[in-house]
Amino acid sequence: MKLWRASVSEAVLLGVLVLTFLVMSQLSPHFLTPQNLLELPRFFAEVGLIALAMTLVILTGGIDLSVGSIVGLSAVVLGALHQGGIPLPLAALAALLVGLGAGLVNGFLVTRVGIPPLITTLATMAVFRGIALGISQGRAFRDYPDYFFFLGQGYVGPFPVQLFLFGALALAFAILLSQTAFGRKVYAIGHNEVAMRFMGHDVDRVKLAVYALSGTLSGLAALVLVSRFSTAKADLGQGFELDAITAVVLGGTSISGGVGGIWGTVLGLLVVGAVRNGMTLAFINADVQQMIIGGVLVASVALYGLMDKLAPMARRGREVGREAS
């Protein structure tokens, strides 16, 4: 199995991406400069990390709306523990574990209690944010040691640290999805969960793992975010769930599961990131940016659907042609 077999949606998206870059470079002379392009990963790394795990969640036919709240919760746990005198590495570990724990709670509610993922994570979205607000009491936690800022503000040569973190994890997730039994099960559950159960696969364990991954990556995103802004607040990560889902769906992953992949998500992130960055550089307001992104999303997904319908017809057409000749 190849690591990347280009799908229809990825081909479309690559076209969109190339054109986005062309248009943005026309819009602002500062877009297509090495400095700016190197800064880009810093803007979408946090949402990007979450979108990687979100891809898996959506592939199983689920959804995780609580990721943004987990970011807030993990950030506040990190800040509060550090302020309380716990050494930063331990506090960071605790923040990751909180993310993992939150993900396990989601997974447990979805698999053992049997609440649909949309409802489960809608509820935990409110609960996790509430806990974060409760712990922080609205305070902002600051004063981290300088080495911590490396994660969010540092560079290796000319490259921001986030580029390596996100790149490595994207590759890891791509391998996980395409080269392992776990990855194949993720797809299969999205295709036909009932069949998987009848075949004796432990569907619940796979799903639990997927939500746990989603929580953990949200915790990791929180670390990057706090490091970038040097401040931990309970409202961090608000709206990340929608940004991440946008990237995943734009990337061609079907919202009903079974179809899609990591590279589509990466392309989706790049398109959204380039549109935001390019249009901000051109001083175009955020509301217009949102409209453009929404438009691209609707148009792309509509086109994926259309082409899925057309593809078999085209094949049939060719076969008919061959028989006739």
Place this chain on the structure above:
Amino acid sequence: MKRMWLAGLVFGVVVGLGYWLAVLDWSVAQAQQRTLTIAMIPKVVGIDYFNATRMGAEQAVRELGGIRFIHQGPTEARVDRQIELIENFITARVDVIAVAPNDPVAIAPALQKAQRAGIKVVTYDADANARDVFVNQATFEGIGKALVDEMVKQVGPNAEVAIVTSSLTAPNQNAWIAAMKAYMAQRYPNLKVVDLKPSEEDQQLAFQVTQDLLKAHPTLKGVWALSSVAFPGAAEAVKQAGKCGQVAVVGLSTPKQMRPYVKEGCVKSVVLWNPVDLGYLTIYTAKQLAEKGLKPGDKIVTKRGTWTVEKDKISLQVLLGPPFIFTAENIDKFDF
């Protein structure tokens, strides 16, 4: 597969054309001559208060000429979005960034980065730990005193009162609360603050917490609402509880938002400065800073008056003036 790729490209072209149309206006504007570029970043866009500062800024831009004015802000009052805007504006090489920070500390590294890139930094409405000059709308002591005095006028010096603030980390609100408490301790020791509730720049939440306050403290005589969205929320709660006249609501907001409550008599006084003038002065200050530099004692001469630059703890400051109090008599004169 080839066909799919082709279709992908065709689609891309269509999307590209869409982009072009969306930005045609902008490209035309871009073709004009090189001028001073000032990027103004409010705490949040789409609320009356920052529409008013923007209006004042645009008036100043028209008077001065030769300024390319950009006004962009987050759709929620979040500092991370502001930082992202600042980082993009650094790349886009604006000349001046004028920002109303949502968090004075978190935004500082981004502002320092801008300064290192040769961009002048002005703060207005709220301050940051790094900037070239702060256009200060009113001293915290002045506002705190006005809020307390207006409350005492209505409830007397012996009463139980509560505070509905924006967020518990909001620097302006916290400084006002400190100033109010200092002034009360000195002048009105029997004015008791029984509760302090956050409303997070959310009118609905302000409404809720005020309702809760009224229930939890039946002897409450007055509520201070310390933001332009907390004030109407609090006033609405008092009105719906049928306690207009029994529970005084004093606070900071724009006259337009509070006009119905003032007309009904539920609210007697609205404390504020003139945000139109604040935006106006910010642009004059920004232009003078970028073109001539500023030092203590410099005069900023405008068509609306002359202001003096003063030294402060961080760098420089320009003070807009004493707070303004809107009442039933004068509130109709203001349209913001």
